Amino acid sequence: MSALTYRRAGLVTRDQTRGLSLSMVIFIGAVGVGFLLVALLIVAMDGFDGPEARSVWENSAYATRYYPLALGIMLTPVYLALGVANGVTRRAFSLGAMGTVVVIAAIMAVFEAVGYALENGLYQLAGLTQELTTPHLFDSGTQVWISVPEVGITVAGNVAAGLLIGTTYYRWGRLWPTIALPLTFAPALAVEALMSVGWPGGLMIDLWGIERRPLWLVIPTSLLVIALTFAATHVLVRTTAVHPQA
Amino acid sequence: MTLGIDVQGLTVRYGDVTAIDDLSVSLAGGKIYGLLGRNGSGKTTLMSSIAAFMRVEHGQVLVGGQQPYENPAITEQVYLIRESGDFADQESVRGQLRRTKRFRPQWDGEFAERLLELFQVPDRRTVSRLSRGQRSALGITLGLAARAPVTMLDESYLGMDAPTRYAFYDILLEDYMQHPRTFIISTHLIEEVSRLFEEVVILDRGRLIAHEETETLRMKGAAVTGPASVVERFTDGMTVLSERRLGGTKSVTVLGEMGERQRDVAQAHGLELEPVGLQDLFVHLTKEGPA
Numbered sequence: 001m002s003a004l005t006y007r008r009a010g011l012v013t014r015d016q017t018r019g020l021s022l023s024m025v026i027f028i029g030a031v032g033v034g035f036l037l038v039a040l041l042i043v044a045m046d047g048f049d050g051p052e053a054r055s056v057w058e059n060s061a062y063a064t065r066y067y068p069l070a071l072g073i074m075l076t077p078v079y080l081a082l083g084v085a086n087g088v089t090r091r092a093f094s095l096g097a098m099g100t101v102v103v104i105a106a107i108m109a110v111f112e113a114v115g116y117a118l119e120n121g122l123y124q125l126a127g128l129t130q131e132l133t134t135p136h137l138f139d140s141g142t143q144v145w146i147s148v149p150e151v152g153i154t155v156a157g158n159v160a161a162g163l164l165i166g167t168t169y170y171r172w173g174r175l176w177p178t179i180a181l182p183l184t185f186a187p188a189l190a191v192e193a194l195m196s197v198g199w200p201g202g203l204m205i206d207l208w209g210i211e212r213r214p215l216w217l218v219i220p221t222s223l224l225v226i227a228l229t230f231a232a233t234h235v236l237v238r239t240t241a242v243h244p245q246a
Numbered sequence: 247m248t249l250g251i252d253v254q255g256l257t258v259r260y261g262d263v264t265a266i267d268d269l270s271v272s273l274a275g276g277k278i279y280g281l282l283g284r285n286g287s288g289k290t291t292l293m294s295s296i297a298a299f300m301r302v303e304h305g306q307v308l309v310g311g312q313q314p315y316e317n318p319a320i321t322e323q324v325y326l327i328r329e330s331g332d333f334a335d336q337e338s339v340r341g342q343l344r345r346t347k348r349f350r351p352q353w354d355g356e357f358a359e360r361l362l363e364l365f366q367v368p369d370r371r372t373v374s375r376l377s378r379g380q381r382s383a384l385g386i387t388l389g390l391a392a393r394a395p396v397t398m399l400d401e402s403y404l405g406m407d408a409p410t411r412y413a414f415y416d417i418l419l420e421d422y423m424q425h426p427r428t429f430i431i432s433t434h435l436i437e438e439v440s441r442l443f444e445e446v447v448i449l450d451r452g453r454l455i456a457h458e459e460t461e462t463l464r465m466k467g468a469a470v471t472g473p474a475s476v477v478e479r480f481t482d483g484m485t486v487l488s489e490r491r492l493g494g495t496k497s498v499t500v501l502g503e504m505g506e507r508q509r510d511v512a513q514a515h516g517l518e519l520e521p522v523g524l525q526d527l528f529v530h531l532t533k534e535g536p537a
Contacts (some may be wrong), residue, residue, distance in 0.1 A: 002318060002319075003317045004319065006321075008318060008322075008349070011348050011349060014348070015345055015348055015349075018344075019334055019337060019341075036521075069512035078334060079334075081332050082297055082298075082332050082333070082334060082345070083349075084298065084321075085297075085299075085325075085326065085327075085328070085332035086325075086332075086345060086346060086350065087318075087321040087322035087323070087324065087325065087349055087350065087394070088321065088349060089298075089316045089317070089318050089321055090316060090317075091316055092318060206339050228407075238316070239301060241294075241299060241300035241301065242294070242299040242300065244294070245328050245329060245330045246291065246330075
């Protein structure tokens with residue numbers, strides 16, 4: 001691939017992240033303020049009655065996975081025609097979109113990790129211990145060096161799946177992509193199941209008794225799943241025509 | 247910088263429909279080309295193939311001697327502005343300008359500002375809140391200010407009102423003189439835009455039916471004007487494309503080149519001879535039931 005392709009892929013990432021930035025700022029503000037209000041409400045209702053208090057922030061994981069998933073679904077339908085109309089090749093678009101996935105995952109990872117650390121600190125101030133109820137790679141919200149990669153990889157899995165789903169819908173319309181949804185959404189579930197985190201990890205452990213494999217195995221395997229999802233998207237995008245205008 | 251376009255044996259099918267049928271045409275570049283054809287004649291498909299909006303499956307399209315599809319050196323030099331524009335509807339006009347500046351190496355920001363002002367496009371408004379005319383004007387602004395060596399306008403200015411369209415024609419000519427490049431303009435407003443065209447390409451049902459210099463094409467017929475009875479006698483037996491009558495004066499557009507002798511006869515009878523209108527010729531060349 002030429003240097004021009006990489007340069008333009010970088011521009012695509014910049015263009016997409018800039019385009020999504022306002023929506024992401026609103027999302028982060030809404031989730032942050034929303035969960036703070038919920039925590040305050042629980043405190044006001046005297047909801048924490050023991051030395052161990054369930055993490056309220058942990059529930060934000062659903063939002064920080066599925067909102068980025070929705071962003072991923074939008075990328076090809078919204079930005080492919082814009083990119084091609086502006087002289088971007090599909091190869092550069094696909095690489096740029098992967099860059100956007102990484103940026104979204106990184107932002108969500110830092111957001112989540114800061115939330116866990118803040119909650120942990122606030123609980124400690126109140127004399128409580130933060131209790132995590134779904135499986136994680138980290139034991140405490142203060143382990144930012146573990147929570148950032150955990151959330152980053154799981155969110156990347158979700159956004160990469162979203163990118164694949166959106167590309168199939170743009171290319172083939174409604175019927176076949178809907179039938180194929182279990183397949184195209186599978187990477188998102190696979191990443192969390194492989195790392196035994198979140199609700200898919202909980203299912204693996206609690207329902208089927210499958211314990212987490214060593215990290216040296218599950219992290220590269222999860223990254224491989226994400227890479228394969230990107231590869232599938234890349235192959236599709238490379239041959240996708242821009243839709244005619246109605 | 248100008249780039250030529252060479253299309254050889256291009257065939258494009260959408261299911262059972264053949265949009266382009268074994269089309270071959272070469273455009274030298276550095277000119278303003280009019281691309282004419284009835285609805286469904288394949289104009290948009292041809293431009294989409296040149297702009298790499300779609301992959302060429304049968305035949306070959308070359309821009310500057312290279313295939314455009316997935317060729318970044320070519321795609322950044324080619325700009326197709328479609329009728330409704332390719333915009334992110336929830337972004338502002340300013341945001342669209344930023345995007346085009348980002349991707350178009352020859353972008354002229356000052357010219358873009360001038361065009362926005364000329365066309366009265368509110369730059370802080372989101373695209374979804376623009377009127378149809380403003381949306382068209384935004385597409386034109388981006389297309390002209392990008393200064394792409396191959397710029398294609400696919401009915402891009404249909405939403406603009408007449409005064410704005412005329413302002414656009416003037417500014418296009420002015421900019422073309424200062425920055426020569428290849429323009430391909432697809433339009434149904436033939437009479438209005440024909441003064442811009444240096445060459446005309448006419449498609450019908452996916453096939454090339456004419457590619458000539460505009461003046462050569464216009465000389466393929468004549469508008470004969472004068473006293474009604476004299477005009478009728480003079481044009482008797484000729485292929486009549488259209489007729490107009492005002493009182494005792496009649497104007498008849500006929501097909502076929504006028505020879506020296508016919509011109510002398512016309513002059514002797516006080517008849518005026520003018521080149522045929524492009525629209526009359528287009529209607530004749532492409533007529534066969536409604537599209």
